[in-house]
Amino acid sequence: MSQAKARVVILDRDTLPPQITVRTPNFPHDLDSHGQTKPDEVAARIKDADVVILNKVKLTREAIAAAPRLRVVAVAATGTDVVDVAACKERGIVVTNIRGYATHTVPEHTFALILALRRSLLAYRDSVARGRWQESGQFCYFDYPIHDLANSTLGIIGDGALGRSVAKLGEAFGMKVLFAAHKGSTGMGPLYTPFEEVLRQSDVITLHAPLLPTTRNMIAAPEFAQMKRHALLINTARGGLVDEAALADALRAGTIAGAGFDVTIEEPPAQDHPFMALQSLPNFILTPHVAWASQEAIQGLADQLIDNVEAAWRGEPRNVVEPPAKR
Ligand SMILES: NC(=O)C1=CN([C@@H]2O[C@H](COP(=O)(O)OP(=O)(O)OC[C@H]3O[C@@H](n4cnc5c(N)ncnc54)[C@H](OP(=O)(O)O)[C@@H]3O)[C@@H](O)[C@H]2O)C=CC1
Numbered sequence: 667m668s669q670a671k672a673r674v675v676i677l678d679r680d681t682l683p684p685q686i687t688v689r690t691p692n693f694p695h696d697l698d699s700h701g702q703t704k705p706d707e708v709a710a711r712i713k714d715a716d717v718v719i720l721n722k723v724k725l726t727r728e729a730i731a732a733a734p735r736l737r738v739v740a741v742a743a744t745g746t747d748v749v750d751v752a753a754c755k756e757r758g759i760v761v762t763n764i765r766g767y768a769t770h771t772v773p774e775h776t777f778a779l780i781l782a783l784r785r786s787l788l789a790y791r792d793s794v795a796r797g798r799w800q801e802s803g804q805f806c807y808f809d810y811p812i813h814d815l816a817n818s819t820l821g822i823i824g825d826g827a828l829g830r831s832v833a834k835l836g837e838a839f840g841m842k843v844l845f846a847a848h849k850g851s852t853g854m855g856p857l858y859t860p861f862e863e864v865l866r867q868s869d870v871i872t873l874h875a876p877l878l879p880t881t882r883n884m885i886a887a888p889e890f891a892q893m894k895r896h897a898l899l900i901n902t903a904r905g906g907l908v909d910e911a912a913l914a915d916a917l918r919a920g921t922i923a924g925a926g927f928d929v930t931i932e933e934p935p936a937q938d939h940p941f942m943a944l945q946s947l948p949n950f951i952l953t954p955h956v957a958w959a960s961q962e963a964i965q966g967l968a969d970q971l972i973d974n975v976e977a978a979w980r981g982e983p984r985n986v987v988e989p990p991a992k993r
């Protein structure tokens with residue numbers, strides 16, 4: 667992109683573990699690396715930047731306007747919802763993301779949540795710790811429901827790299843897999859089942875769609891009401907896809923049987939977030955946005971991140987993110 671020395675700013679290096687090697691870009695540059703950046707620190711830190719690298723720091727239209735030299739924003743994640751991509755595009759700033767790095771780690775985490783919930787694993791573990799096994803006086807007891815995955819129906823929302831890998835694992839467990847058509851869409855072809863039909867038919871529903879204006883709150887009270895009472899909802903995608911208060915209500919009311927979440931709208935969630943009051947429920951598991959975080963996946967992400975930065979800087983950008991289309 668340029669022969670001049672570039673100023674590269676990393677806004678949240680601490681979102682990659684210290685033992686992960688983030689290699690130095692292969693073009694002349696000065697590096698300004700910050701462990702974390704608060705929202706009100708972004709504009710000042712990027713004001714002279716040519717390249718910004720970030721994972722979960724929000725990059726707003728205002729901050730972008732205050733960075734006249736900015737040419738490349740390299741997101742260290744697949745999800746780019748933290749960046750105002752439309753504002754970048756208007757300025758000719760290239761936005762890149764990481765693709766396909768999490769096709770083992772996220773599906774495996776998804777199934778860890780599904781299996782734990784479907785077999786009441788945490789409830790049995792807690793009851794063993796409380797002495798319930800000895801109290802039962804026999805070799806086993808049946809306090810909590812256990813269901814097979816085989817012959818059950820897995821509804822997948824989002825048929826990208828992760829949705830498809832999850833489908834393969836589901837098929838290996840003997841599940842019938844349904845890919846949901848976009849909510850509100852009618853003609854997506856025979857490979858897709860209408861969104862509402864997926865809600866009605868699935869025993870397990872798992873989300874793998876990006877957070878966009880069109881996917882925000884795609885699951886709220888009316889959608890919970892259409893699910894089976896024994897359905898599980900798994901969200902390893904983005905917090906904003908689900909109305910969090912409606913999920914808490916659905917779990918308390920028994921509208922659905924359980925939920926496994928790796929993501930929340932604000933991360934970390936505040937102490938008074940509706941999910942924090944659910945921590946004692948045996949049918950709700952919240953993990954701290956670590957579905958992506960196998961050592962193997964993160965190293966692949968870090969390598970791809972610098973590949974993206976180098977390619978964009980030499981004027982051959984790859985993994986370019988376009989602003990969300992309105993549909
Ligand atoms: N918790 C974690 O650690 C991680 C979370 N993620 C999240 O998972 C998401 C998916 O990742 P990945 O599969 O790699 O991304 P991809 O871009 O490969 O796939 C996303 C898919 O979602 C589909 N999609 C878009 N809009 C809708 C909609 N309205 N309804 C249903 N599907 C839709 C897209 O296809 P089309 O538009 O053609 O339908 C696309 O196929 C990421 O965006 C990210 O937010 C990713 C990695 C780690």
Ligand SMILES: O=C(O)C(=O)CO
Pocket residue numbers: 721742743744745746958
């Ligand atoms: O890759 C992603 O989108 C993640 O959320 C991991 O940071």
